[in-house]
Amino acid sequence: MPFKFFFYLIALFVLYSAYFVVTARNLFRSAMGLLAVLIGIAGMYLLLNAQFLSAVQVVVYIGGIVVLMVFAILLIADVTQKVFEQSPRWRQGLIGAASLLWFSLLAGSMLSYRFGAAAAAVDKSGSIREIGRALLSPAAGGYALPFEVISLLLIAALVGAVTVARADADNGEGKEGKA
Amino acid sequence: MVNYLYQTDQLIAAMNAWLHQHIGNIWVVEAIKIAAATATLAGLVSVMAMVLVWVERKVAAHFQQRLGPMRVGPHGIFQTVADSLKLMAKESITPRDADELIYTLAPLICFASAFVSVGFLPFAPGLQAVNVNVGLLFILGVSSMGVLGILAAGWSSNNKWSLLGAMRAGAQIISYELSAGLALLSVVVFMGTIDFQEIVKSQQAGWWIWRAHGVGVLAFVIYTIASTAECNRTPFDIVEAESELTAGFHTEYSSMKFAMFFLAEFLNVFIVCAISATVFFGGWMPFHIGGFEPLNRLFDLIPPWLWFFGKVTALIYLVMWFRWTFPRLRVDQLIRFEWKYLMPLSLLNLAAGAVVVTTGWYFFR
Structure with a gap:
């Protein structure tokens, strides 16, 4: 029961942060949102008892990739304090359609695949x-x-x-x- | 009862058994354990930071033939208590054009990354908040998250000095992380594990700094230099070079938000010294000399957690000593030193370590 609770808690956190990444009107804020997403995913790995994977996620993605991204953002002077304008309607529509297509593809393939318990499940990392x-x-x-x-x-x-x-x-x- | 002072793993086991006996629900027991561990660590961390601030001021003063804080309490031992009260009472200011969300979050990121790292440290047998089999890797990753807090602080303050200080911090910490990681890796080759308890146990026959002879000593020197740079301490404190950048990335911060940066900074010093003590100096393992039974018995009388804190204290003193010995480096000198000398050297050291391990040419195989 608590496993499910933590799973949904982390999932909610990751989803909300991911939403923040795409909707933030500022690159730096997006990068901070990405940091939250990656921390959440590392927590998910830990919940699944994949300790090594979780540690590598923290070292590579948070300590490496997000730091590099933030650094790049800070080096590009025009971007730092700029707030992006909202894109025109037609572009929003196209993006929405593309996202919907991708989501339905993913959901379709996931629903059609029959998930079974792994043959050799190990509960130890x-x-x-x-x-x-x-x-x-x-x-x-x-x-x-x-x-x-x-x-x-x-x-x-x-x-x-x-x-x-x-x-x-x-x-x-x-x-x-x-x- | 006295036994528990030495066999802390048995103490933890006894507490565990008591909890399971008196509270039926296993999840409630887990929740109590998590709460107890967090509260203990929070207490330890805040007291330690206060003590470290006082020690730093005293050490600095005595190096300069001054007395340092003397007014509050005997030899000024309550000085940091008074300082913290003053900090809490101060007004918390947010600059008008600052990005408020990130501005508030930045000190939290710094503090959280340092606090979580403390959870992985092995203070004594069984006395470890989180026991994962990849503790060393985890602590390296989590503590490298602190640089994001610094970058976020510099950016969100909307101040040129803050931004410059943050950029310097970023460049410095990313560069020196490589050497620190490689130095630890060249000892991991000997240990064959990155589980902290296993690391300590692998030093039963002798500490790695001299069991791994040349490689161990070189790795320790490299790690000490690189970790001093990672903590932004003198001689690598160009991040907050007062003469150039006022106070660097935390120029705009005041009150408790500033206190969190301050706390995280001192915590990081403790963490790197604790990693160093665990990897190179045997962690909580008492100092033994083969054949000197009376001396070994005497040293066994000191509890393991005292050994741990003693070793860490000695290393912290070493780091504080640096501050009054070496002048501050320039930015270009700092980056050149890392990429042209320290990193190639640590790569060579890693290769040498691999050769020594495969040929078995080290002490007490």
Whole structure:
């Protein structure tokens, strides 16, 4: 019973924060709303006894991504104190239609899928030892290949970002003066 | 009864059994446990912050051959009580063009992230509010949330100094977090666990700072530097460099909102020193020397939680010592020091740690 109570409490919190993210007329406020959403989701993982996942959610999403986003927002001077205008009617209508379509797709696929109890349900959180072995073992049951592919993808993204940033700096020598 | 002073896990177990015996409903028992843990931690945190503020002022004074606060109580020990009363009585001001919601929320984010982190710390066997098997990772993540509070404070104050201070804080904390994490990671390689109780138990044979010889010492030095920077303390206090930024991100704050930033700052010092004491100096484990039975027996007479607080106190004194030893760094020096020297060094240290572990070339395998 309390499990359900906490589930709905956190779900309500996450939904309201998500609503705040999209409706806030200011980028910084949206970012703070996103922080609340991510905290709520970390709490949800904790409720499901996925401690490692929850910790990683906090470290990566809150400590990394939200901080970076907030930093980027603060660096773009025009955005910081600006309040966005309401978009025109036709755009609101289109956005509403698109959201409705996406929601019905999600709801349809979720309702049509038959959820069953997992075959090997574990109520205890995996230790980092098990997770590390599984991530790096090349044998069956290991995820070495996906892990390496993702690492490669991330490195490509990093190099790409650096290249884009460098090209910019080379073109305009007096760039700092303009910004 | 005296036994409970030493075997705190048995004390917790006895309290647990008593609760279960007298209150039937398991959820009520859980609720009481959560409330008791929160109240204890809240008491501990507020008293500790007051003591730390007083100690900081005294240490600073004696380093400068002054007496420091002397008026309120013997040697001024009630000075911080008086200060807190004054802070509470002050008017809480919100600048006219500030974003009120974020402005109010910012100190809360800072304080909450520090307070939640304290819950993961192992004060003694069994004496830990939240026991998760990934405690170290959790504490790193939760305490890194504090920077968001600082950024939010700087932005919402609608003040250029606040914003500049917040930006500096952000750049500094994000950069130094990497070195702090890597330094801890190079010791985690030895321990093979990030569960705080397991971390302490893995040091039964000896503390990691010298069991892991060179790697351990280097990791401790790197972690101490990086964590001082993360706490925005001198020599890394460009965040609130008075001569340039008035008071940095909390320029516009007053009354209890300011007090929360202040509290969070001192709590963070305690937290990083507690992590350092747990990972490098054996946490609540008493100091033992193999073969010196009488000395070991004597040290066993000191309860584990006293060992923990003793080690943390020593480390806090070290951090306070820095403040009156090193001059403040410039922004560019600070960032260069991290990215060009500290981070490569901690990466090398991690690699060295991995080699030492795989070859088994450390003490008491």
